Amino acid sequence: MPPMPLPALALRSVLELAYAEDAPHGDVTSLALIPEAARATAELRARVPGVFSGGPVIEAGFRFHDPEARIELLVAEGEAFEAGAVLARVSGRAQPVLTAERVVLNLVQRMSAIAALTARYVALTAGTRARIVDTRKTTPGLREIERYAVRCGGGRNHRFSLSDAVMAKDNHLAVLTGGDPARLTDVLRAARERLGHTTHFEVEVDAIEQIEPVLAAGVDTIMLDNFTPAMLREGVARVAGRAIVEASGGVNLDTVAEIAATGVDVISVGALTHSVVNLDLGLDVVLDAAGVGAEGLRS
Template sequence: MPLSPMPLPPAALRRVLEAAYAEDAPHGDLTSLVLIPESARATAELRARVPGIFSGGPVVEAGFRMHDPEARVELPVAEGAPFEAGTVLARITGRARELLTAERVVLNLVQRMSAIATLTARYVELTAGTKARIVDTRKTTPGLRELERYAVRCGGGRNHRFSLSDAVMAKDNHLAVLTGGDPAKLTDVLSAARDRLGHTTHFEVEVDAIEQIEPVLAAGVDTIMLDNFTPAQLREGVALVAGRAIVEASGGVNLGTVAEIAAAGVDVISVGALTHSVANLDLGLDVVLDTSEPVAPEPVPEGILP
């Protein structure tokens, strides 16, 4: 049984769904209003067409119940659990109009989240037996960061800083501005910055050369990011840091390189591809009318036609 990921914040999920439905049905679902009787009930099944790792149960529940609060939602597959092609991932029973209105938004989000979880799980599997953690980056879809990072957790990965407000992370452009390209200034400018921070604020610095490691460590940083280092350079860097800071590897990370990067002894591997270039997983959602009770056709309400 997979470990439960840190929950998806309900307020963040509601914001995403409200924005998505406002975009998709700003004045209601005209097709369903015209064609589907108000009394009709139906069942929708979310089914996998390919294998993967499931992420998005909270989206299914909240997305359908936002339109039909009395909808019955069954989730036979747990968050973070693997599934095979043909598996029913969710079953929803409720008012047919509302199911049809909600289904596309829910499907779009769950396809993306399950794709992220599935890709993350592949990276985690390739680094098994090492101490390296697979983490995401801020290269997320605007507006969907909470959902995408939750999906990373479903896949067994971890999250980097959530936003620019969460930690200090000095990258090459920051250092270029601060030092004017003079590495001799690194320790002083970073130490001055460290002195301005509260004791709970994490301080990370990116370096792109072995020669920068000692001056950066002398400033007392918490994490040092080795950017675009070769595996041999990573091993050298890890030995040089010698436990004085967390070592993160970034740049050039893909499914073909991640195992060798992890074997170099780094603590963290950040992978932008988890969210910035993943292709949606192939899932299908089919809605079937409940024929246990006859449904009489109803007149179209006045004023709904454009």
């Protein structure tokens, strides 16, 4: 199933900022060296294996400077590829192709790396009920793009922003209760009553003893933070279907399968976006036997 699409307005905003940073007064190299009438065809090629994410960025990124550019996407979003694979082909005026190149590459390299890492986590939890989800630990300004890449890898998204859902974490609870755990149910129930019926309410706990007081407040999701697998199994048993159970903290490729086997519903993984290393992709002009670009750009 294709991932939920990348919002066009969010992508446009990212590209506007990126090109304003990268070519604030034009690409002086391409303007000085490349004839205005020159045309070129270039291929986006993988130098390492990965999972593809970034088709919308390729299309919008190259057409940002040349609306008439011809884009051919050769792999689907979420499709695995091997080193050497040609992922996309772009043809158009040479100057804007060269101007657009670096921004497009930077974004697609990161997106495909996120998709590939997410796919590894999803594969390790296959056969369990657990969903792999991202967190707000994203690159400022790139959240829409990075979360789209998570979807391309088969993962799901957590709340998009602080405005989307209530998530009471340890610092919130410390302020609310003044350090008195006996107040936990009452303060959470009072907050629940102030919320609209469509607002999701999640609470983080760091001890088994907090589970029952939190559930008594009528929350929708309970996050078990930094629990051991044995504690997670006990937590799932205590919740007994009364709320969604999320596991967080200490999640990596070595631990995620054991965490998923405890019966939790959701596993949130900050590493999907905050620790990923960009994939090595390259954009190369296609040359003919005479060393001339396919549409007249000499190498």
